[in-house]
Structures are given as structure tokens and as C-alpha cells.
Amino acid sequence: MADSTEVPIRESETPTISITVDFYGGLDTLFGKGQHKLAIPAADKSGSPSTIGFLVTHLCETKMNDPRTDLFVLDGHIRPGILVLINEADWELEGEEAYEIQSGDNVVFVSTLHGG
Amino acid sequence: MAPALCAICKTGRALIKRPKNHTKLCKSCFINIFEDEVHHTITSSQLFYPGEKVAIGASGGKDSTVLASVLKTLNERHGYGLELVLLSIDEGIKGYRDDSLETVKKNAVEYDMPLLVVGYDELYGWTMDQVVETIGKKGNCTYCGVFRRQALDRGAKMLGIRHVVTGHNADDVAETVLMNLLRGDLSRLSRSTSIVTGDNKSEVKRSKPLKYSYEKEIVLYAHHKKLEYFSTECIYSPEAFRGSARTLIKQLERVRPSAILDIVRSGEDMARLVPGESASSCGGCKSKTETPVAAPEDDAGGCGSSNGRNPGGEMAAMDKQLRENEEAEGLEVDITKLVLESKNRQKEKQRDSATKNGGGNPKPTTRQVLGKCQRCGYMSSQDTCQACTLLEGLNKNRPQIQI
Numbered sequence: 001m002a003d004s005t006e007v008p009i010r011e012s013e014t015p016t017i018s019i020t021v022d023f024y025g026g027l028d029t030l031f032g033k034g035q036h037k038l039a040i041p042a043a044d045k046s047g048s049p050s051t052i053g054f055l056v057t058h059l060c061e062t063k064m065n066d067p068r069t070d071l072f073v074l075d076g077h078i079r080p081g082i083l084v085l086i087n088e089a090d091w092e093l094e095g096e097e098a099y100e101i102q103s104g105d106n107v108v109f110v111s112t113l114h115g116g
Numbered sequence: 117m118a119p120a121l122c123a124i125c126k127t128g129r130a131l132i133k134r135p136k137n138h139t140k141l142c143k144s145c146f147i148n149i150f151e152d153e154v155h156h157t158i159t160s161s162q163l164f165y166p167g168e169k170v171a172i173g174a175s176g177g178k179d180s181t182v183l184a185s186v187l188k189t190l191n192e193r194h195g196y197g198l199e200l201v202l203l204s205i206d207e208g209i210k211g212y213r214d215d216s217l218e219t220v221k222k223n224a225v226e227y228d229m230p231l232l233v234v235g236y237d238e239l240y241g242w243t244m245d246q247v248v249e250t251i252g253k254k255g256n257c258t259y260c261g262v263f264r265r266q267a268l269d270r271g272a273k274m275l276g277i278r279h280v281v282t283g284h285n286a287d288d289v290a291e292t293v294l295m296n297l298l299r300g301d302l303s304r305l306s307r308s309t310s311i312v313t314g315d316n317k318s319e320v321k322r323s324k325p326l327k328y329s330y331e332k333e334i335v336l337y338a339h340h341k342k343l344e345y346f347s348t349e350c351i352y353s354p355e356a357f358r359g360s361a362r363t364l365i366k367q368l369e370r371v372r373p374s375a376i377l378d379i380v381r382s383g384e385d386m387a388r389l390v391p392g393e394s395a396s397s398c399g400g401c402k403s404k405t406e407t408p409v410a411a412p413e414d415d416a417g418g419c420g421s422s423n424g425r426n427p428g429g430e431m432a433a434m435d436k437q438l439r440e441n442e443e444a445e446g447l448e449v450d451i452t453k454l455v456l457e458s459k460n461r462q463k464e465k466q467r468d469s470a471t472k473n474g475g476g477n478p479k480p481t482t483r484q485v486l487g488k489c490q491r492c493g494y495m496s497s498q499d500t501c502q503a504c505t506l507l508e509g510l511n512k513n514r515p516q517i518q519i
């Protein structure tokens with residue numbers, strides 16, 4: 001999944017990291033279908049390396065094309081019932097929100113909340 | 117963080133952390149253990165007999181897709197000798213079932229199972245779109261839920277199949293247990309924990325082989341096996357998504373993942389305390405002697421899937437009770453009125469059953485004597501089942517609509 005292409009540099013000179021993000025289980029209706037190739041800031045506003053927690057907020061602010069943010073985030077955290085996989089591994093094995101995102105990472109969000 | 121290794125094979129990279137015991141597993145060991153546990157549920161509850169024709173209630177959603185995939189695998193691996201078919205219900209909601217039926221059709225090809233589709237129009241003479249045209253969008257989930265509860269059974273009966281399996285999972289059962297606990301309905305609670313509904317004497321028996329499977333693991337199983345499934349909300353119940361009981365379950369799981377199976381087991385234990393009711397238990401395999409029997413009416417129901425379950429229907433009912441009381445009351449009055457306008461036959465009983473449709477008054481914890489609906493023959497604790505009661509109201513309104 002590692003992306004060898006040049007990491008685009010924004011006007012602000014903020015370094016970015018390239019990752020891929022997928023949405024399943026109904027979340028694709030909030031973010032759009034297919035795999036999303038993203039260049040996200042390498043660090044948050046305070047200068048700390050970008051984490052999954054940061055990514056979640058970033059996605060809400062920049063990628064969500066639906067006003068119902070509470071279907072994705074509750075009280076600032078991923079809504080319970082949504083699974084997060086980092087490079088196919090359950091994020092619980094990777095430190096959850098505190099996981100520091102690496103270039104080339106694949107992050108998958110799957111909602112379990114829809115009918116079966 | 118160094119990648120953790122699988123607790124079973126000690127070589128694969130751990131990708132899954134099991135909610136029920138925190139075991140870390142690699143992909144293939146997880147898939148194996150998931151299948152083994154469903155096999156264990158099936159054998160310890162003696163769900164099937166060799167040569168049995170079994171219909172899988174298929175909505176195209178994750179649960180029924182995983183159920184079909186696992187049953188096909190286990191049927192071949194362990195020689196169950198089952199004749200498996202997919203049974204889909206078409207509620208007649210334009211644009212809603214169309215896409216999910218496409219998914220079911222793909223599954224039918226992939227799993228090499230015949231697909232049978234039965235419509236609400238065939239079963240009831242009404243599509244959901246026509247129901248909505250008649251009664252409006254408010255309260256139509258009641259109709260959809262009541263109709264769906266019987267649809268799989270009626271469809272199976274129509275096709276001469278006597279056993280329907282559905283994709284109800286541990287989260288669904290835990291949700292139903294909580295809902296009935298909150299309603300103080302121990303009788304229904306005890307029945308909702310049963311793995312089997314109806315028995316060999318009933319026309320159609322229902323069972324839930326995924327009863328002990330976590331929804332999380334079902335979704336992970338589908339993901340890692342790359343199974344294709346369909347997810348959407350019922351277009352007539354967008355609010356059903358945020359249901360309080362479901363949200364509560366998911367929040368509990370976040371704090372203590374074993375909570376879901378603990379609630380299921382508590383439900384089973386409470387069921388044993390209810391006079392005349394028995395629940396299955398495989399949690400620890402204490403009793404495997406008798407096949408538990410329960411009434412079919414009490415499955416979680418509502419919109420969102422043709423399984424007769426969803427994360428919305430029961431929740432919607434709950435929400436209705438907790439925060440939309442006025443609306444629920446309006447609905448009850450509507451239905452009651454429709455019934456009374458009809459021939460005044462069995463007035464009191466029908467009022468009772470109509471009131472029940474509105475979302476549930478607490479019932480005394482006594483064993484209900486299960487009879488049959490005098491009109492359709494479906495198992496019912498009332499003389500006229502909920503579906504027939506609703507249909508009577510609808511049919512009475514039909515002429516006005518068509519003029």
C-alpha cells in the first residue's frame with residue numbers, strides 16, 4: 001500500500017504524509033465511495049505528530065459531505081460501533097486514537113450499525 | 117509498537133482482538149475459530165437434521181451474508197447434509213430493496229444457492245410504498261416491522277420450507293434483552309433469548325445460529341473474507357439509526373467488551389426464572405438436552421433488514437417510548453380507531469393487540485398461551501395476529517385511496 005510518489009507540499013510549507021482511507025458499512029455514504037488517497041498534515045496545530053485522533057477530526061472537517069457528523073463522531077471520538085483498522089489490524093492493537101500515522105498507512109472505517 | 121503475534125499459531129501477525137476475551141489472533145486463526153464456534157452452537161443446540169431443507173433469511177446485509185457464507189462452509193466441512201436456499205423478502209420499497217436484492221443475487225451465484233424472493237404484495241396484498249401512500253410516513257415502521265416479523269415464515273410456508281435461519285447476532289439479542297428489561301416485560305425477554313422459535317410441530321421453525329457471535333466479529337469476518345454485503349438505512353426510518361438501546365450496547369462494549377455476551381447470558385438466566393419458559397444456553401454449555409421453544413412474534417423487528425431485525429426497529433420503538441410518547445400515542449389511537457371502525461368483533465382483544473403494536477405496555481410476567489391467529493393461522497397470543505389487525509385497517513382504507 002506504500003505510496004512512492006512525491007509527497008505534495010502545500011503552500012503553507014506544512015509537511016504532509018500520504019495515506020489511504022476506506023469507508024464501509026454505510027460510512028461510504030458520508031464520505032463517498034472508493035478508496036481515498038489523502039495527504040494529511042504530518043503534525044497537528046501543536047506540532048505533535050498526527051494521530052488517528054487527529055485524522056478523525058481532520059476527516060470530519062475536510063471530507064465529510066453530510067451534515068450528520070454524529071453518525072461518525074460522538075463527543076469528539078469515533079462513534080462506538082464503528083470499527084477502525086490500521087493496515088488491516090484492529091486499532092485496539094495499535095494504540096487506538098494515539099497511534100501515530102506513518103506515511104503509506106491504510107486506515108479503514110467500518111460501521112457495524114447498519115441492518116444485517 | 118512491535119506487532120503482536122497470534123495467540124493460537126504464534127506465527128501470524130495478530131490483526132484481531134476478540135471482544136469476548138481479548139485474545140489476539142491472526143486472520144486465518146480468527147476465521148477458523150469464528151466458524152468453529154458457530155459449528156459448536158449448531159451442534160450443541162441440535163439446530164439441524166441431515167437432509168433438512170433450510171431457508172436463510174437473506175437481506176444482502178452483513179449478518180445474513182456472513183450466515184450464508186458460514187453455513188455453506190460448515191455444511192461442506194462437517195457434512196450437515198443441508199439443502200440451503202436463500203429467502204429474501206421484498207417489502208416493495210422502491211429503490212431500497214432493489215440494490216440489496218442485487219447483492220443477494222450475487223451471493224446466490226457465489227454460494228451456489230437457489231434464491232427465492234417473496235414480496236409483501238404476494239404475502240399481504242400491500243407493498244410498503246402503498247402502505248405509506250395510505251397512512252403516511254408516520255408510524256409506517258410499525259407496519260413494516262409487524263409484516264416483516266411474519267414475512268419469512270409466511271414466505272417459507274408458501275414455498276414448503278419448514279426451517280428459516282436468520283442472522284440475529286449477540287448484539288441483537290443483548291439489545292432485545294435490555295429493551296424488554298427496560299419495559300419490564302420478562303415474558304418477552306425470556307422468549308427473545310431462545311435460539312429456536314417454534315419446534316418440529318410448528319409449520320415453520322426459526323433459529324439464529326449467530327446468536328453468540330459478536331456483531332463486531334461478524335463485520336470483521338466479512339471484511340477479512342472480503343464478502344460483499346449491502347448497508348443502507350430504510351429510507352422510511354432515517355431516525356431509527358440513532359436508537360438508544362443500540363447506542364447503549366455499543367457504549368457498554370467500548371468500556372467492557374464482554375458485556376454483550378454477559379447480557380445474553382443474563383437474559384438466558386432470567387428466562388429460566390420465568391414460569392413456563394425455557395431458554396437455550398450454550399454459554400458454558402450447561403444444558404443441551406431440550407430444544408427451547410418460543411413464540412415467533414417476539415423477535416426484534418422493524419426496518420432495515422429482511423432478517424426481521426435491525427439496529428433501528430426495536431430502538432425506534434424504544435425511542436418512541438422514551439422521548440416521543442405523544443407520537444406513539446397518536447399511533448396507538450390511529451390503529452385502535454381503525455380496528456373499532458371495523459365490525460366491532462372481539463373489540464377488547466383487538467384493542468389490546470393494537471395497543472401492543474404502538475410500542476408496548478408492560479405486561480404481567482405470566483406465561484402466555486400461544487394460540488393461532490383465527491384468520492391466517494400464524495402463531496399468536498391474540499385471536500387475531502398483529503399483521504391481520506393492521507391489514508384489516510389498511511384494507512378498509514383502500515377503496516378511498518383508489519378513488
Ligand SMILES: [Zn+2]
Nearest residue numbers: 122125142145
Ligand atoms: Zn494464527
Ligand SMILES: [Zn+2]
Nearest residue numbers: 489492501504
Ligand atoms: Zn393473522
